[in-house]
Amino acid sequence: MEPTEVRIPRTALDALAAAISVQTVASRTWPDGIDWFYPVGTWEEPHLEVALMPGGDEVWMRMSTDRASTVVWTIEQWLDFAGRLPGATPPSS
Numbered sequence: 001m002e003p004t005e006v007r008i009p010r011t012a013l014d015a016l017a018a019a020i021s022v023q024t025v026a027s028r029t030w031p032d033g034i035d036w037f038y039p040v041g042t043w044e045e046p047h048l049e050v051a052l053m054p055g056g057d058e059v060w061m062r063m064s065t066d067r068a069s070t071v072v073w074t075i076e077q078w079l080d081f082a083g084r085l086p087g088a089t090p091p092s093s
Contacts, residue, residue, distance in 0.1 A: 004052060006059040006061070006062065006063065006066070006069045006070065007063070008048055008061065008063060008071070008072045009046075009063075010057075012046065012047060012048040012063060013048060015039045015042060015047065015048065016038070016039055016047075016048045016050065017081075017085050018039070019038075019039035019040060020082060020085055024039065025037045025038065025039060025040060025045070026038060026039075026040045026041045028043075030049050034053075034060075035051060035052075036050065036051045037049065037050050037051065038050070038064070043064075046063060046064055046065045047063075047064045048061060048062075048063060048064075048065075049061065049063070050077075055073055057074065057075055058072050058073065058074060058075065059072075059073045059074075059075060059077070059078040060072055060073075061073065079091040080093050
């Protein structure tokens with residue numbers, strides 16, 4: 001995958017963070033078999049989607065308004081982000 005610039009509005013990231021922190025995310029499986037997670041109740045509006053890649057080494061993020069462009073985070077970056085959410089528990093070793 002080629003690096004690309006993806007503009008993720010702060011409100012979309014905040015909405016996803018809030019949904020993750022209270023465990024209210026939904027998912028849709030794309031034809032390629034990848035499950036994309038998004039905040040419940042946001043499907044009809046612009047939203048941030050997140051997928052854990054097979055193998056668990058990367059997390060992909062994209063806006064619903066531009067699914068051709070994807071941000072790639074390492075699993076460490078994702079765990080750091082998720083670990084700072086309200087009510088987060090530290091990952092088990």
